[in-house]
Amino acid sequence: MKKYVIKATALAIGALVGGAAVASVDFSASPFVATTDTFASELNYAATTGTAISGAKTVKTKLGFGVSSGQTRFIRIDLTGAKLAVAAAGADVTNTTAAAAANNFQNVAVVQGGGVGDAYVIYQVTGAAGGHAATDLTTIVLPNLNVTNGNASAVNVTYALYADAVAAANQTAGQSLSTQSGALFTFGTGIKFKVTTKTATATVADSYKKFSGSYGPVEVGQFDYGTTGAFDATGAAATLASLVGANTKVAFTGDFTFTQSATTATNLRLGDTGTCANGVALTSIATNMLSASYTLGTTAINKSLCVTNDTVTNTTPVALTAQTFSVDFNPVNSSAGTGSTVTDPAATTLGAIARDGTTLTAPFVTIHPDYLSRVVLNSSYGADAAVTASVTAENGVTCTTSGYSTTLKAKSQLVINVKDICPALSNAGTRLAVTVTVAAPRTNIDGVYNVMNYDVTTGKTNSLISYVMVVPGTN
Structure with missing residues (x-):
């Protein structure tokens, strides 16, 4: 049960922009186009207990290095945060720059990895009769994927092109002909x-x-x-x-x-x-x-x-x-x-x-006979404002009268004797709270409570205390 708030926000749980499943990441542009594909983080994409991701898992990239007719190269794809739910196949890879199917790679084969549960796959590609430029657009549509990081962070993909199988298998440092990395897709509510x-x-x-x-x-x-x-x-x-x-x-x-x-x-x-x-x-x-x-x-x-x-x-x-x-x-x-x-x-x-008006409270007021007790209001408002006052007494004590009202003149001060608001309390009470309401903006009204011990015989003030009145509930 949440705590009751007595005190605003545009709470938005989620503000994602959805769309159709498109290429998850496009490395062919410079700089590459970061993925906007977001999968609902509430769903389960894990192996065994979840549903494998079958959409929005395409990688587009420039080949990165030319391949002549009949020449072989090795494309390695590595995943972070996901693994294959379906085995990879040669049909995953196409040279989409080719003007005709005959100009696509002569052959594509999975030569290592690519099995269910693997987080990487190596494809061997063989150049077509016309060869392929480094700028040729290559598309890899990955098999279905299971997420392994609990949707905690983006699933990342790395594309690397190698000249030989040993370098591709061992990811030999400095041996890749072209490398690109980035988020394949992300998660959000x-x-x-x-x-x-x-x-x-x-x-x-x-x-x-x-x-x-x-x-x-x-x-x-x-x-x-x-x-x-x-x-x-x-x-x-x-x-x-x-x-x-x-x-x-x-x-x-x-x-x-x-x-x-x-x-x-x-x-x-x-x-x-x-x-x-x-x-x-x-x-x-x-x-x-x-x-x-x-x-x-x-x-x-x-x-x-x-x-x-x-x-x-x-x-x-x-x-x-x-x-x-x-x-x-x-x-x-x-x-x-x-x-x-x-x-x-x-x-x-x-x-x-x-x-829309002003409400101020003096939480402690006394009407003890030895004291002169007053509420002082000051207005910077440009018009006269109606004033009403009410009291809150101790438990079991009541005020003998109620319904006090007066007028606070424009840009002036008003002193109200508390005994004019409440002449007496039952059960010989002397303590109460006073609340005043003024029909004027809060920014134009100030108030203090003032109590003084006044010697009527000598005319001397023995003590004088004042404190600022507060907006109810803010003290």
Whole structure:
């Protein structure tokens, strides 16, 4: 279970560009063209337990040194991170520069290696009647391959041309006529789960009960679930069914109590991005309304999490608090074919509800009779702003009155006596917290709490303490 986040990212698990199975690596260009072929890392290509790779395993290269008619040369192919799943054959190698089949190599034969389980093969090629230039394009379509490195890194291939069999067999240093090395193909996630964070703003003009005049629905984050285009073993784009199981889900956490979704589920649902239309019901919503989930299965979906401030169960809608929602993608392994192994990523930020005004709190305030206790607000805002204040008392203690409001004039200071906010507490209480809300941008409002011990007889100040008020939840 992931940790509940109360605090956004375009989490994208995978952003690969897929395509048809093409030449995996082309050494014929200068510099050579690096491979873009990517196989889904969740799938198993190992011998015995997996499926051999049958697509996107072609090597293109210039021959590298001329071969005259009837002359023999030796092409050696070495693999790192893979081995042959099918035996190599002479038909693997062609001179694709030849204008006609008669001008291809006169003969190609596997002379060493190339067996199932080998990581190398040596082909002996014999020059055609017209011979072959060093620039002739040679293509080697490798047999099916099993991966031996657990998909941990790219499978690399080395092409080397030798004049004689001994040098080819021993890979004698300095004896190759031409050598090229590079990645044959790479691995990357086949699963796309991209998060686009969104923020819904509760407006102070509506006492934070609405989002710009509306109770909702509004978006608090978007996710896009599907495939990246990474290949399966055949070189085709891997499907969700091959990558994940039917119980794959996405979970959301946050304080959804304002939606009263346990009784009014339409207040917390998925919807179209940008509009929240075409609502999709969530699979489950916790009775405490602190979490919810949706079973994704193997069907791609691009939706937003949409919320509405309840007006049904809550006859009087509650004030929306500023908070951040988290999203947790929970993939499970597929049982299709030889199965898959998926990684469960950590939860990340989905989106947020923000307030457009300023809320400041003095966490400790006293109304002891020997002290003068005040909240001081300063505004650099260019317009008058409404101010409301509320208190939080100790457990079992209540304020005798509530509902304080006033106005903070433009570009001015306002001093509020705490006893004007709460004249007295029950049970002889003297300690409380004060929260003020100002209908002005946060960047334009500052506040401090000030308490002084004032001797009314002598007129002297015996002590004076001030501390900066904080945004709730940031202290």
